[in-house]
Structures are given as structure tokens and as C-alpha cells.
Amino acid sequence: MKLLKPAWISHDGKPIFSIDIHPDRSRVATGGQGEDSGGKIVIWNMAPVRDEKSEKDESVPKMLCQMDNHLACVNCVRWSNNGRYLASGSDDKLVMIWQTSRYAGPSTVFGSTGTVTNVEQWRCVFTLRGHSGDVLDLAWSPHDVWLATCSIDNTIVVWNAQKFPEQVAVLNGHRSLVKGVTWDPVGTYLASQSDDKTIRVWRTSDWQQEKAITEPFEECGGTTHVLRLGWSPDGFYVVSAHAMNNSGPTAQIIERDGWKTNMDFVGHRKAVTVVRFNPNLFSKKISEGADKPQQYSCCAIGSRDRSISIWLTALKRPLVVTHDLFNSSILDITWDKTGFECMCCSWDGTVAYLEFSPEEIGTPLTPDEKMQVLEKVYGKTFASAPNGNCVANQIIETAAMLELRQKQTEERDKQKTPGSAATPATPVANGGTPAGTPVKVLNNKQIETKTADGRRRITPIFLAAAADIAGDDPIPFGQKEPTFTSSETPSTIVVEKRNEVTGPVRKSPYSDNSRSQSVVDASGAKVPTTPGAASNKPHTPSAVISPITPIKPMSLQEARIEALKKPGSATSHEKHKDKERKEKDKPNKISVKRKLDAGGSQKRPRKEKEIHRASATATVLHTPTAPAVGATETRVIYSTSGLQLPVPKVEKSASVQIGGSVGSDDQLVLVLENEVVGGPSNLHRVKCLKGGQQQWESVLASKGVVIAGNSNVCCCACEDSSLHIYSPAGRKLCPSMMLHSQLSILHVIGYYVMAVTSQGGLYVWNVQSMTAVIKNESVISIIPGNNVQIESSMLTAQGIPVISLSTGKAYTFKPDMGAWVQLASSGDPLASCSDHHSCIPKEGGHKMTGPLSALQLKKQRASQQAGQLFRTGHVAQQASTMTHLENQVAAALALKSSQEYKFWLLTYMRYLVQEGVEAKIREVCDELLGPVYKSKTASSWESHTLGLGKRHLLQEILPIVGSNLRFQRLFTEYKEQLDTAKL
Numbered sequence: 001m002k003l004l005k006p007a008w009i010s011h012d013g014k015p016i017f018s019i020d021i022h023p024d025r026s027r028v029a030t031g032g033q034g035e036d037s038g039g040k041i042v043i044w045n046m047a048p049v050r051d052e053k054s055e056k057d058e059s060v061p062k063m064l065c066q067m068d069n070h071l072a073c074v075n076c077v078r079w080s081n082n083g084r085y086l087a088s089g090s091d092d093k094l095v096m097i098w099q100t101s102r103y104a105g106p107s108t109v110f111g112s113t114g115t116v117t118n119v120e121q122w123r124c125v126f127t128l129r130g131h132s133g134d135v136l137d138l139a140w141s142p143h144d145v146w147l148a149t150c151s152i153d154n155t156i157v158v159w160n161a162q163k164f165p166e167q168v169a170v171l172n173g174h175r176s177l178v179k180g181v182t183w184d185p186v187g188t189y190l191a192s193q194s195d196d197k198t199i200r201v202w203r204t205s206d207w208q209q210e211k212a213i214t215e216p217f218e219e220c221g222g223t224t225h226v227l228r229l230g231w232s233p234d235g236f237y238v239v240s241a242h243a244m245n246n247s248g249p250t251a252q253i254i255e256r257d258g259w260k261t262n263m264d265f266v267g268h269r270k271a272v273t274v275v276r277f278n279p280n281l282f283s284k285k286i287s288e289g290a291d292k293p294q295q296y297s298c299c300a301i302g303s304r305d306r307s308i309s310i311w312l313t314a315l316k317r318p319l320v321v322t323h324d325l326f327n328s329s330i331l332d333i334t335w336d337k338t339g340f341e342c343m344c345c346s347w348d349g350t351v352a353y354l355e356f357s358p359e360e361i362g363t364p365l366t367p368d369e370k371m372q373v374l375e376k377v378y379g380k381t382f383a384s385a386p387n388g389n390c391v392a393n394q395i396i397e398t399a400a401m402l403e404l405r406q407k408q409t410e411e412r413d414k415q416k417t418p419g420s421a422a423t424p425a426t427p428v429a430n431g432g433t434p435a436g437t438p439v440k441v442l443n444n445k446q447i448e449t450k451t452a453d454g455r456r457r458i459t460p461i462f463l464a465a466a467a468d469i470a471g472d473d474p475i476p477f478g479q480k481e482p483t484f485t486s487s488e489t490p491s492t493i494v495v496e497k498r499n500e501v502t503g504p505v506r507k508s509p510y511s512d513n514s515r516s517q518s519v520v521d522a523s524g525a526k527v528p529t530t531p532g533a534a535s536n537k538p539h540t541p542s543a544v545i546s547p548i549t550p551i552k553p554m555s556l557q558e559a560r561i562e563a564l565k566k567p568g569s570a571t572s573h574e575k576h577k578d579k580e581r582k583e584k585d586k587p588n589k590i591s592v593k594r595k596l597d598a599g600g601s602q603k604r605p606r607k608e609k610e611i612h613r614a615s616a617t618a619t620v621l622h623t624p625t626a627p628a629v630g631a632t633e634t635r636v637i638y639s640t641s642g643l644q645l646p647v648p649k650v651e652k653s654a655s656v657q658i659g660g661s662v663g664s665d666d667q668l669v670l671v672l673e674n675e676v677v678g679g680p681s682n683l684h685r686v687k688c689l690k691g692g693q694q695q696w697e698s699v700l701a702s703k704g705v706v707i708a709g710n711s712n713v714c715c716c717a718c719e720d721s722s723l724h725i726y727s728p729a730g731r732k733l734c735p736s737m738m739l740h741s742q743l744s745i746l747h748v749i750g751y752y753v754m755a756v757t758s759q760g761g762l763y764v765w766n767v768q769s770m771t772a773v774i775k776n777e778s779v780i781s782i783i784p785g786n787n788v789q790i791e792s793s794m795l796t797a798q799g800i801p802v803i804s805l806s807t808g809k810a811y812t813f814k815p816d817m818g819a820w821v822q823l824a825s826s827g828d829p830l831a832s833c834s835d836h837h838s839c840i841p842k843e844g845g846h847k848m849t850g851p852l853s854a855l856q857l858k859k860q861r862a863s864q865q866a867g868q869l870f871r872t873g874h875v876a877q878q879a880s881t882m883t884h885l886e887n888q889v890a891a892a893l894a895l896k897s898s899q900e901y902k903f904w905l906l907t908y909m910r911y912l913v914q915e916g917v918e919a920k921i922r923e924v925c926d927e928l929l930g931p932v933y934k935s936k937t938a939s940s941w942e943s944h945t946l947g948l949g950k951r952h953l954l955q956e957i958l959p960i961v962g963s964n965l966r967f968q969r970l971f972t973e974y975k976e977q978l979d980t981a982k983l
Contacts, residue, residue: 001320001354001355001356001357001360002353002354002355003322003352003353003354004049004352004353004354004355005325005350005351005352005353006048006049006055006351006353007350008048008055008062009028009030009042009044009049009062009350009351010349010350011030011032011033011034011040011042011349012035012349013349014032014033014034014040014349015032015033015073015328015331015346015347015348015349016030016031016032016331016332016345016346016347016349016350016351017031017032017033017073017074017075017076017225017226017331017332017345017347018030018031018032018074018075018076018077018078018331018332018345019031019077019332019333019334019343019344019345019351020077020078020079020332020334021046021079021334021335021336021337021341021343022046022079022083023079023081023082023083023337024083024337025046025336025337025338025341026045026046026047027043027044027045027046027064028043028044028046028049028334028343029041029042029043029044029077029079029086030042030044030077030345030351031074031075031076031077031088032073032074032345032349033073033074034068034070034073034074035068037072037073038068038070038071038072038073039068039069039070039071039072039073039074039088039090039091039092040066040067040068040070040074041066041067041068041070041074041077041086041088041098042063042065042066042067043063043064043065043066043086043120043122044062044063044064045060045061045062045063045064047060048060048062049353050341050355061117061119063116063117063118063119064118064119064120065118065119065120065121065122066116066118067098067122067124069096069124070088070090070091070092070094070096071090071092072090072091072092072134073090073091074088074089074090074091075089075090075091075134075135075136075137075226076088076089076135076136076137076138076226076332078138078139078140079140080140080144080161081140081142081143081144082144084099084144085097085098085099085125085144085161086098086099086122087138087140087147089135089136089137089138089149090134090135091134091135093129093131093132093133093134093135093151094127094128094129094131094135095127095128095130095131095135095138095147095149095159096124096126096127096128097124097125097126097127097128097164098122098123098124098125099122099123099125100120100121100122101121101122101123125164126164126165127165128147128149128157128159128164128165129165130149130157130159130165130167130170131149131151131153131155131157132151132153133151133152133153134151134152135149135150135151136150136151136152136177136178136179136180136225136226137149137150137178137179137180137181137226137228138150138181139181139182139183140161140183141161141183141187141190141204142183142185142186142187143187144161145160145161145162145187146158146159146160146161146168146183146204147159147161148181148183148190148192149181150178150179150180150181150192151177151178152177152178154172154174154175154176154177154178154194155170155171155172155174155178156170156171156174156178156181156190156192156202157169157170157171158170158171158190158207166877167875168207169207170875171190171192171202171207171209173200173209173212174192174194174196174198174200175194175196176194176195176196176222177194177195177196177222178192178193178194178195179193179194179195179224179225179226179227179228179241180192180193180226180227180228180229180241181193181229182228182229182230182231182238183231184204184231184235185231185232185233185234185235185374186235186374186378187204188203188204188205188378189201189202189203189204189210190202190204191229191231191238192229193227193229193240193241194227195222195227197214197217197218197220198212198213198214198217199212199213199217199229199238199240199252199254200212200213201213201238201259205966206916206966211259213240213252213254213259213261215261216240216243216244216245216250216252216261216264217240217242217243217244217252218244219244219247220242220243220244220271223242223271223304224241224242224271224272224273224304224329225273225329225331225347226241226273226274226331226332227240227241227242227273228241228273228274228275228276228332229241229275230275230276230277230299231277232277232297232299232313233277233278233279233280233281233297233370234281234295234297234373234374234377235256235374235377235378236255236256236257237253237254237255237256237297237313238253238254238256239251239252239253239254239265239275239277239299239301240252240254240272240275241271241272241273241274241275242271242272242273243264243272245264245266248266249268249269249270249271249272249303250264250265250266250268250272251264251265251268251272251275251301252264253265265301265309265311265318267309267318267321268301268303268305268307268309269303269305270303270304270305271303271304272301272302272303272304273302273303273304273329273330273331274301274302274330274331274332274333275299275300275301275302275333276299276300276302276332276333276334276335277297277298277299277335278297278298278299278300278335278339278342278361279335279337279339280297280298280338280339280364280365280370281295281296281297281364281365281369281370281373282295282296282297282298282312282339282361282362282363282364282365283295283296283362283363283364283365284296284314284361284362284363286314286315293363294314295365295373296312296313296314296362297312297313298310298311298312298313298319298339298361298362299311299313300333300335300342300344302329302330302331302332302333302344303329303330304329304330305323306323306324306325306326306327306328306329306330306346307321307322307323307324307325307330308321308322308325308330308333308344308352308354309321309322310342310354310356310361312361312362319360319361322352322354325344325346325352326346326347326348326350326352327346327348327350328346328347328348329346329347330344330345330346331345331346331347332344332345338364339361339364340355340356340357340358340361341353341354341355341356342354342355342356396965396968398968398972400971400972400975401962401965401968401971401972404959404962404971405962407959408959408963447459643759643760643778643779643780643783644758644759645744645745645756645757645758645759645760645790646744646758647705647742647743647744647758648705648706648744650674650703650704650705650719651674652673652674652675653671653672653673653674654671654672654704654707655669655670655671655672655707656669656670656707656708656709657669657670658670658688658708658709658710658711658714659710659711660690660691664691665690665691666690666691667690667691667692668688668689668690668711669688669689669690670686670687670688670689670707670708670709670714671686671687671688671689672684672685672686672704672707672716673685673686673687674703674704675703683699683700683701684699684700684701684702684703684704684718685697685698685699685700686698686700686704686707686714686716686724686726688714688730695729695730696726696729696730697730698724698726698730698732700716700718700724701718701720702718702719702720702722703718703719704716704717704718704719705717705718705719705742705743706743706746707746708746708747708748709726709748710748710749710750711728712728712750712751712767712768713725713726713727713728713733713748713750713751713753713767714726714727714728714730714748715746715748715753717742717743717746717755719742721738721739721740721741721742721743721757722736722737722738722739723736723737723738723739723743723755724736724737725737725753725767733767733770734770739755739757739761739763740757740759740761740776741757741758741759741761742757742758743755743756743757743758744756744757744758745790745793747793747794747795747801748795749795749796749797749799750797750799751766751767751768752764752765752766752767752773752795752799753765753767754793754795754801756779756793756803760778760779760780760783761776761777761778761779762774762776762777762778762779762801762803762813763775763776764795764799764801766799773799773815774801774813774815777813779803781820782803782805782809782811782820783805784807788805788806788807789805789806790803790804790805790806791804791805791806792804794851794855796851796895796896796897797851798895798896798897800812800851800894800895800896801813802823802851802855802895804824804855808825808826809822809824809825809826810822810823810824810825810855811823812894812895814894821890821891821894823852823855823856823891823894823895824852824855824856824891828884829880833876833877833880833881833884834877834880834881834883834884834885850892850895850897850899850900851895851897851900852888852891852892852895852897852900853900878915881911882908882911882912882915882917882920885904885907885908885911886908888904888907888908889901889904889905889908892904893945893946896946897946898946898947898948901945901946901948902948902953905924905953905957906956906957906960908924909921909924909957909960909961910960912924913960913961913963913964913967914964916964916966918967918970921961921967921970922970924957925954925957925961925970925974927950928950928951928953928954928957929950929951929954929974929977929978929981930943930950930951930981932977932980932981951978951981954974954978955978958971958974958975958978961974
């Protein structure tokens with residue numbers, strides 16, 4: 001045994017509260033008190049500790065990195081099992097996760113006046129906020145699936161180490177300060193020790209308390225800063241910190257089998273502060289006459305009596321005890337991965353190093369032998385799930401569950417077949433870069449061109465910087481400092497010379513909104529590159545076409561160019577006149593748009609005097625919107641105290657395309673002509689054209705205001721508040737319907753007609769059955785104030801009206817419930833906190849087009865950035881996500897969108913299964929299953945919803961439920977009932 005106290009490992013005389021050796025054995029981290037009452041974390045080189053020559057060699061750095069981010073004392077530091085992360089807990093209530101930086105160049109520690117140099121660069125990549133008090137201890141679970149932290153706020157927080165900063169659970173049960181946590185080596189339990197004189201064992205399957213042990217701690221007092229208990233590597237024993245036996249301090253041994261407390265480690269004169277098990281299992285012949293070597297574990301115990309004792313579970317007495325090793329209490333102990341090196345730290349600000357030989361503590365088992373021991377005792381455990389919601393030691397209980405798991409495995413294997421076109425990327429926790437994946441950088445190519453005057457021009461190529469955080473594990477630190485030399489390899493850059501002649505880029509002097517560039521090609525001809533010229537897409541007809549008053553091309557632009565050539569620059573007043581002239585030359589889209597059933601996103605200008613009306617004889621042509629979503633019209637409508645919605649201004653003529661494609665023989669156009677000369681008084685007419693040929697015509701007694709239609713129904717609203725409905729052949733389907741005020745909005749989709757009057761009355765008719773779906777329902781219920789505007793409206797193919805307000809909220813009216821229901825809200829905080837905030841429904845790899853998707857697409861854009869920036873705790877985020885998904889399911893149901901309803905229902909069930917919410921899973925399954933057997937009493941259960949069979953939906957949901965082994969009994973229960981019932 002070797003014993004050493006390296007004096008150079010120090011926090012300038014201040015206490016060191018924690019110490020931990022890196023899994024690669026090249027570093028050791030210490031945490032404790034820093035300057036100005038702050039916290040300090042220092043990473044040290046282990047080579048000078050082990051080797052005296054390295055200690056004396058000035059070229060070997062002793063300190064590798066110092067981090068002072070914590071605002072208060074650091075109580076605990078722990079490396080993750082894979083060595084990628086370092087976790088630290090502090091009195092500032094924070095837990096920080098550190099990772100080595102990719103740019104690992106030396107730097108000077110801030111505030112050290114150049115005397116302290118960081119050889120490595122470590123930076124905080126995650127800050128975990130969940131405790132309301134000092135964080136005293138933390139521990140990584142096996143396989144680094146979870147991170148457990150405990151605090152003086154009486155709680156233990158379990159974090160998802162694969163998705164920081166997500167919280168998996170908050171364990172409440174202790175009634176006083178929690179001072180230590182430790183994990184079962186097979187991931188089944190988590191144990192914690194508190195000043196409330198208890199050790200509590202928690203199940204990882206449901207995060208509920210398994211056992212509370214109180215008897216050995218009834219005489220204990222809160223005299224220790226920490227209570228760091230330990231779990232043996234074979235999982236048989238939990239050894240506590242401070243316990244009492246006959247008024248003497250002990251370390252209590254708690255057996256896993258029945259949580260019995262019949263044994264303890266005795267000998268220390270004061271309270272035990274820390275117990276740390278060697279990570280290895282050892283094998284050795286304990287007695288001389290033994291036939292076989294005995295397997296055992298080794299643990300180190302530190303106490304307030306300033307001594308450390310090393311125990312082997314095969315011996316009744318300690319292997320070694322070192323007294324008066326420090327001047328104050330021992331606070332933490334750590335073992336290296338080999339099991340032969342041990343380090344401990346003390347309140348007096350010093351550390352000690354102990355090295356053992358195989359002859360002293362035995363021969364460690366290999367990792368494979370250790371795994372065989374664990375599998376023999378606990379069985380083969382399933383690999384931990386990457387989402388942190390795995391269940392340890394679950395056994396498949398039924399053949400149906402086994403068959404389901406095998407199918408899921410086969411499907412995953414098919415997706416991972418070699419040579420597939422799309423090979424999935426290697427998943428890496430917390431967004432790291434997969435090991436061995438080089439960053440593609442185009443640094444071996446150079447493009448050269450020539451300017452018009454013959455000079456050479458090298459085209460710059462953007463080289464994206466590599467991420468600052470290294471995705472791989474930190475490289476074991478060597479003994480020597482890194483050296484840097486110039487490369488002697490000749491350059492391999494390929495120079496690509498092009499014969500192009502580039503010219504200067506000029507900005508258009510006459511356009512404020514659009515930009516054009518001029519490029520000189522090899523022949524010297526100027527080629528304008530405008531957004532329209534660059535696009536190969538067919539030109540979409542303008543919403544407003546005025547053939548009678550053509551605009552002379554480029555006249556305004558040429559005039560502006562000539563004005564710029566004159567001496568002196570144009571004044572701001574002249575520029576303003578040019579802008580007004582440009583606005584006046586545009587046809588009036590806004591006034592005509594109000595007569596159309598569907599439109600773009602143009603809004604009415606605030607000042608009517610700035611609008612130049614189009615010619616009275618202009619013909620208006622409008623392209624229809626997608627029939628799957630419905631006719632959508634974006635407009636600005638101001639609501640007043642009397643709820644008087646604006647009425648479209650009566651124009652001379654207007655037309656709207658209601659079917660076919662533009663310019664084809666089957667194009668249907670509905671035309672409205674007012675004040676047609678004929679007879680003793682002016683008449684008005686509406687007619688339908690097909691391919692430019694008139695199909696039918698109808699005469700009106702009052703001026704037409706709004707027209708809308710499709711291949712099934714045509715409608716015209718007049719100035720006298722009447723509404724006329726025509727068949728495809730022009731036959732009036734019913735007498736003129738008189739409404740209580742003029743129409744403000746008119747939509748037609750399929751056989752459904754939607755109308756909103758100027759006084760806010762909403763109507764929806766089914767023309768095919770000649771019935772009213774919605775009768776004069778006032779929109780005043782959804783307009784909260786005078787400043788709220790109706791921004792847009794639409795009618796779905798199922799006859800569902802949707803009205804969107806300027807507040808970002810969208811509503812529909814449910815006749816069966818007699819109330820307005822909210823469908824979407826751009827400022828909804830629940831949606832912003834939801835994990836599925838930006839989820840877009842897809843079907844067969846393609847985006848799903850439905851009314852809910854179309855409605856929420858622009859609503860999400862307004863709050864998407866806020867949703868990405870806003871973060872909350874896991875509990876609040878879980879509740880927000882479930883509420884958001886429930887709202888989506890209900891909204892799709894209200895819109896009668898079957899495919900969207902199915903998508904959001906399956907998404908909702910996946911989330912419930914992932915989060916383990918059994919009560920809601922059962923409720924949904926019961927609703928879909930319905931009664932299994934017939935009964936004498938009539939059942940109100942319906943077998944279909946929106947044309948989808950409920951039991952067929954349940955058949956798709958059950959594999960999702962079976963993907964989590966926690967719910968295998970629930971899966972079996974409903975599968976058996978579903979097999980019994982007839983689908």
C-alpha cells in the first residue's frame with residue numbers, strides 16, 4: 001500500500017468538498033470553496049500523482065482546468081460513467097453539466113493575473129434548475145440514463161441524462177435535508193439518506209417509495225455536512241453513512257433481500273460522512289485452506305474522526321485504517337476504474353492518495369465476469385431506453401407480448417438494412433456529434449474567375465465552423481503538453497478556373513421593395529436577374545386583371561431613372577410623390593376583393609384616399625383556393641360597439657373562377673354585371689361562362705355585391721340583403737332568401753354555403769338537402785372588444801365555418817352543443833411549452849393537407865420563436881404537452897377532419913405511453929373498445945367516429961401501448977377483449 005498527500009492539489013487552503021477520478025484515470029476533479037465565497041471546480045492531472053518524475057518535471061502540467069462558474073460553494077462533482085460529462089452541484093441551487101471544448105487551446109484563468117493557465121477547456125453545456133436549496137450530492141445511474149440530485153429542499157430530482165434539462169421525476173418523501181443519493185448497480189432502485197433519520201429506497205419503475213429504513217438512525221443527529229451512502233457493485237448491500245448502534249457511530253449494512261439491518265461496520269469514533277464502494281468485484285482465497293477463491297466487494301469509509309477505513313465484505317475486520325490522515329472531517333472518497341487507487345478529500349483543503357496491490361485487496365473480475373454475476377442473480381436486463389423511461393428487469397409475461405416485441409425488432413432491423421438509401425444517423429445524447437462522423441468541410445477547392453478588366457478574382461467559399469462542444473469522449477490527457485508544428489505536406493487544393501467574366505453588382509435605383517441585379521456574361525451582354533426571371537415556375541394570374549386600362553410597361557421606372565440623371569438628388573418630398581404615383585398606377589385590389597369568395601392576404605389600407613379605384617368597366621378574375629381546405633379570404637374587418645361589419649362596395653362588374661383551370665376549355669367563371677342598360681329601369685345580371693362561352697344568365701332586381709360558387713352551387717348576394725342560389729345550369733334552387741342585413745362574407749364549398757351579415761349573423765346552409773346547419777348565430781360571443789378584427793374566414797368541405805380574429809385565435813360554432821369552440825391560438829402558452837408545438841401532420845411521408853393544419857400553420861409562425869426560447873420544468877412541460885395534444889384531438893374532431901383526428905390521436909397515445917400516464921391510456925382504450933358483450937339495455941356507444949372504426953383505431957393503438965413493457969398487462973388485457981369483440 002502506498003499513501004501520499006499531494007500538496008499541490010489545493011484550493012488555496014479552502015475546503016474541498018468533493019473529489020472524483022475520471023473513468024480513463026488521467027484526470028481527477030475536485031470541487032469546493034473558491035475565491036470571494038464562490039465555487040471552484042479544478043481538474044487535475046493524475047500523472048504527477050502516480051509518478052514522482054512527472055511531478056518534478058515542469059513540462060508536465062499539474063492543473064488542467066479551473067472553472068469558477070458557480071456562484072457559491074461546490075458540494076459535489078461526479079464524472080459520468082462514459083467520461084463524457086462532469087456534473088457539479090452547488091450552494092447556488094444549480095447543477096451544471098460540463099463537457100470538454102473542441103478548441104482545447106491553453107488559456108489564462110480569468111482574474112488570476114496570468115499565473116494560472118488552463119491546459120484544457122471545459123465549458124458548461126447544461127444548467128439544471130429544479131432545486132430551491134443547496135445541492136449536496138448527485139449520482140449518475142448505470143449506463144448514464146438518469147442523473148439524481150438531492151438538496152436541502154427535502155427533494156430528490158431525477159433528470160433525463162439523454163435529454164437535459166428534462167426532469168423525469170421529483171421524489172418527495174423526506175421531511176428534512178437530503179444529503180446523499182446512490183444507485184442500484186442494475187438500475188432497479190435509487191437510495192437516499194436524509195437528516196430526517198431515514199434511508200428511503202425508491203423504485204425506478206414508477207418512482208414510488210419501496211422502503212423507508214428508520215431503526216438504525218433513531219439516535220442520530222444532524223452533525224455531518226453530507227451523508228454519502230453507497231451501494232455495493234453486486235447490488236447485495238446498501239451501506240449507510242451516519243448510523244448508531246448502542247450509542248456508537250456505525251455504517252449500517254442494509255441487505256437487499258428484505259431490507260434487513262442486522263450488520264454494520266463499527267470502529268469509527270465519530271459520525272461516518274461518506275461510504276464509497278470500489279466499482280469492481282474481487283476474487284481471492286481468504287483463508288489458507290480454502291478450495292475456491294471467494295468473491296467479495298471492497299468499500300472505503302470516511303468519518304468526522306479524520307480517519308479512513310478500507311473494508312472487504314469477506315472479512316470481519318477492516319483491511320486497513322489510517323488515523324489522523326487530515327486535520328478535519330473527510331468529506332468524499334473516490335476509486336479509479338481499476339480498483340487499486342483511492343483518493344479522498346477533507347474540510348482542511350487537502351487530499352490523500354492511496355494505492356493498493358492485488359495481493360492486498362485481491363484480483364478484480366473482468367467486466368464480462370462481473371456481468372455474468374449480475375445476470376446470474378438478477379437475470380438479463382433489458383437495455384436502457386434512450387428516452388430515460390426504461391423499466392429495469394421487466395419480464396415478458398405473455399406470448400402476445402413476445403410476438404409484438406419480435407415484430408417490432410424485425411421492423412427496426414429492416415429499417416437498418418445495409419445499403420439502404422437513407423441510413424439513419426447514429427443517435428447521440430443531447431445533440432452531440434456521433435463518434436467518427438467528420439464534419440464535411442470544402443477546404444480543398446478554389447474557384448477563380450476574371451473581372452472585365454482582366455484581373456483574377458477568387459470566389460470565397462463559406463466554411464462552417466465546427467461545433468465548440470466535442471461530441472466524443474475527452475481524450476485521456478498525456479504526460480506532455482501538446483506541441484504544434486507546421487505541416488510539411490504539400491497543398492492539395494484544386495484550383496477551378498472558369499472562363500466567366502464577372503461584373504459589379506448594381507442595385508436598382510427605382511425600386512424600394514424589389515431588387516434586381518445585372519450580371520455581365522462572357523459575351524458582354526447584360527442579363528437582368530430578377531426574382532421573376534430566376535424562377536422557372538409558371539406565372540400565376542394576378543388576382544385583379546384590368547384589360548381595358550393597360551399600364552404602359554416600364555414607363556414609371558424609366559421616368560424615375562431620368563429623374564435620377566438630373567443634377568441634384570431627389571428630395572424626400574419628390575420621393576414621396578413617386579411612391580404615391582406608383583400606388584395610384586396599381587389597380588384597386590382591396591375593394592374588388594371584398595366581393596370575392598376567396599382571396600389572398602391583402603389587407604385594406606387605413607387611408608382610403610390613397611387608393612386609386614380601377615376603371616368602372618374592369619373585369620375581375622380570381623383564382624380559386626384549394627377545395628380541401630375551403631374558401632379562405634383574408635380581410636380586415638373592424639368591429640364597433642354596434643357590431644357593424646363592413647359591407648363590400650358595389651362595383652360595376654366582377655368575376656370569379658369557380659371551376660376548371662385557367663385558360664382551358666373547362667374553365668368556369670361566374671360574372672356579375674350591375675346596371676345593365678335595358679328596359680325602363682337599369683337591370684343587373686349574373687352569368688356563367690365556360691371556356692369563354694356563356695352557359696346561363698339570370699337577371700337581378702337589385703345590385704349584386706358578392707358572388708361565390710363552384711361546379712355545384714352558385715350564389716349572389718345583393719344590395720337589398722337578398723341571397724340568390726343557383727344550380728350548375730343556372731336554375732334558382734329556392735326563392736330569394738332575405739337576411740336581416742347585407743352580407744359581409746360569403747363562402748361556397750361543395751353543397752355548403754356560409755354567409756356572415758354586416759350585423760354579425762352567421763348562417764350555414766346545406767343546399768343539397770335544403771336545410772340550415774347554423775341559423776343566425778351572432779359572432780359577438782367571440783369578439784371581446786371594439787379593437788378586435790375578423791382577420792379571415794373559411795368554410796371546410798364538411799360545412800364547418802371557421803372565423804379567425806386579429807387576436808390570433810380561431811373559432812368554429814358547434815350546432816350540436818350550441819356554442820363557439822376555440823380551434824387555435826397563436827399566443828397559447830400551452831402550445832408554446834408543448835413538445836409537439838411545431839409538429840406537422842404527415843401521411844405516407846408527405847405533409848397532410850387538412851383544415852386544422854392550414855389553420856394553425858400561420859398561427860404557429862407567430863409564436864414558434866417564442867416556443868423555442870421558452871423553457872419550463874419537466875412537470876409543467878408534461879402537463880402542457882398533454883393539454884396541447886388533447887386540444888388538437890378535440891379540434892380535429894370539431895372540424896370533422898378524420899385523417900388529422902387519427903394522426904393527433906395516435907400522437908397523443910404515444911406521448912401518454914412515453915410518459916407512463918396509465919389512467920388516461922385506459923380511458924381512451926375503454927372509449928374505443930366499447931361494450932364487448934351485448935346487453936339488454938341499449939348502449940349509447942357508437943362504433944365509428946368521422947368514418948373511422950373505433951376498434952380499428954384501438955387495434956393500431958395497442959402496439960404503441962405494448963412498446964412500453966410497463967404496460968404489457970394493460971396491452972394483454974385490451975388485446976384479449978378486442979379479440980373477443982367483433983371488429
